[in-house]
Amino acid sequence: MIRHAEQTQGLNEIAQESEKQGLLLMGKIANQDRKAFEDLYFGYTPRIGRFLMKLLKKRELVDEAVNDVMLAVWQQAGRYDPAQGKLSTWLFGIAHNKGLKLLERQRRHQCEETFLSQSSPSENGQEPSGVDAEWIGSDNPERTVMGWEMGEHLLWAMELLSLEHRTVIELAINEQCSYQEIALITDCPVNTVKTRMFHARKKLAELLASKDYP
Amino acid sequence: MNLKNSDITIPVALGSFFPQNLEESALMNRKADDGHGIVAELLPWYVNGTLGSKEQEWVAGHLADCPKCRVELEQYQQLSSVISNNTETPDWQPSPAHFGQILSALDAEENGVIRNVAVVKKPSFLGQCADWLQAQAKPLVWALALETIVLAALVLFVVLPRLDQQTSGQTVFQTLSDAHAPTVAGLPRVHIVFADDIMIGDLRLLLVSVNARLVDGPSKLGVYTVELATVGNPDATALAIATLRKHSKVKLAEPVHP
Numbered sequence: 001m002i003r004h005a006e007q008t009q010g011l012n013e014i015a016q017e018s019e020k021q022g023l024l025l026m027g028k029i030a031n032q033d034r035k036a037f038e039d040l041y042f043g044y045t046p047r048i049g050r051f052l053m054k055l056l057k058k059r060e061l062v063d064e065a066v067n068d069v070m071l072a073v074w075q076q077a078g079r080y081d082p083a084q085g086k087l088s089t090w091l092f093g094i095a096h097n098k099g100l101k102l103l104e105r106q107r108r109h110q111c112e113e114t115f116l117s118q119s120s121p122s123e124n125g126q127e128p129s130g131v132d133a134e135w136i137g138s139d140n141p142e143r144t145v146m147g148w149e150m151g152e153h154l155l156w157a158m159e160l161l162s163l164e165h166r167t168v169i170e171l172a173i174n175e176q177c178s179y180q181e182i183a184l185i186t187d188c189p190v191n192t193v194k195t196r197m198f199h200a201r202k203k204l205a206e207l208l209a210s211k212d213y214p
Numbered sequence: 215m216n217l218k219n220s221d222i223t224i225p226v227a228l229g230s231f232f233p234q235n236l237e238e239s240a241l242m243n244r245k246a247d248d249g250h251g252i253v254a255e256l257l258p259w260y261v262n263g264t265l266g267s268k269e270q271e272w273v274a275g276h277l278a279d280c281p282k283c284r285v286e287l288e289q290y291q292q293l294s295s296v297i298s299n300n301t302e303t304p305d306w307q308p309s310p311a312h313f314g315q316i317l318s319a320l321d322a323e324e325n326g327v328i329r330n331v332a333v334v335k336k337p338s339f340l341g342q343c344a345d346w347l348q349a350q351a352k353p354l355v356w357a358l359a360l361e362t363i364v365l366a367a368l369v370l371f372v373v374l375p376r377l378d379q380q381t382s383g384q385t386v387f388q389t390l391s392d393a394h395a396p397t398v399a400g401l402p403r404v405h406i407v408f409a410d411d412i413m414i415g416d417l418r419l420l421l422v423s424v425n426a427r428l429v430d431g432p433s434k435l436g437v438y439t440v441e442l443a444t445v446g447n448p449d450a451t452a453l454a455i456a457t458l459r460k461h462s463k464v465k466l467a468e469p470v471h472p
């Protein structure tokens with residue numbers, strides 16, 4: 001887990017090279033180069049999409065959010081300043097912002113629907129709400145290794161975390177972001193990031209303990 | 215997903231997953247606790263290798279001397295590996311089709327669709343749409359919705375003449391999915407809206423492939439009219455319209471009702 005110096009050196013070089021490439025692309029995009037725009041799309045959206053999928057859960061919503069992110073990139077490419085952080089951090093920040101807006105819109109829709117139908121299928125908070133059917137129903141062979149119960153419980157517990165807690169966990173664990181990067185992405189102070197992460201872990205532990213995981 | 219305790223088999227190896235001493239090393243006591251609290255706070259970034267070299271060294275030094283924090287490190291590593299190995303979330307992948315949608319939204323935005331809609335004189339509904347759209351603070355967020363609305367508005371515009379023709383006392387409901395309505399006298403006509411970046415060569419190829427020719431357009435809304443050489447053959451007309459609709463540079467293709 002703790003990287004050797006040589007390894008770190010190698011990784012740094014790769015990272016620097018990829019930042020250079022990204023910067024080059026952004027320069028071209030700022031000059032309305034659609035080929036560069038396409039390269040950026042195929043190069044960077046797999047990670048952005050994966051992160052958004054964790055937040056938004058539904059492919060259609062992620063399609064829309066990535067769309068919003070890319071349009072923002074097209075219009076604001078000239079404003080990207082590498083001195084402020086990595087390109088991926090900048091992109092994650094936009095993605096986080098667009099994702100939150102879509103979630104807010106969806107929440108408003110759901111409120112209206114609930115109001116109209118006077119019933120909500122997941123009011124007690126015990127069911128993971130808004131999860132794609134394919135997510136739960138899938139016959140995923142990979143989920144046997146750790147025991148699929150754990151996978152389902154983790155999923156359930158993650159669902160019950162607040163959005164802020166879930167976001168910081170995703171960014172730290174699945175996207176390997178530093179706490180400074182998470183602060184930039186979520187637009188909050190570094191101490192808040194650390195505190196959120198701490199409470200998110202604690203909350204996860206409590207939830208899983210309630211399901212008999214000691 | 216209904217979770218009942220009776221359904222659960224607890225894997226033994228997972229027993230020590232979660233930090234039991236997290237509470238006692240709480241952040242509030244960080245000064246009094248010889249650094250355990252700070253380590254607890256920094257562990258996630260120590261584990262993902264993103265701490266600065268000073269912090270990294272400091273945490274490593276503390277861990278070397280502190281069995282309590284080493285236990286916590288181990289527990290966090292396990293949690294972290296379960297979360298990163300969690301394959302329950304379906305993946306999202308970029309695709310040429312999705313990128314195509316992005317380009318269309320971008321074109322719509324750059325070609326000032328909002329202004330075009332506002333130019334239309336006749337139906338006040340369109341004016342209202344435009345006003346509403348312009349009232350939105352962030353056109354960016356609405357780019358996709360905007361395109362959908364503009365297309366919907368075009369559809370309305372295209373069917374309006376038909377509605378105008380309805381005789382009093384006899385309401386005619388003509389749905390847009392009616393695939394064909396060939397004229398008796400003339401050739402069947404289709405209203406088409408092309409993507410803005412369609413090349414003239416592609417346009418010609420497309421028209422030749424469905425045996426159609428341009429007879430009118432563009433209107434103020436950018437609608438072209440083409441004539442199909444499929445008179446008296448509804449199946450061929452439907453097929454031609456389907457081919458037009460399938461083309462990536464065709465935004466809308468609707469039969470013109472006589």
Ligand SMILES: [Zn+2]
Nearest residue numbers: 250280282283
């Ligand atoms: Zn310690």
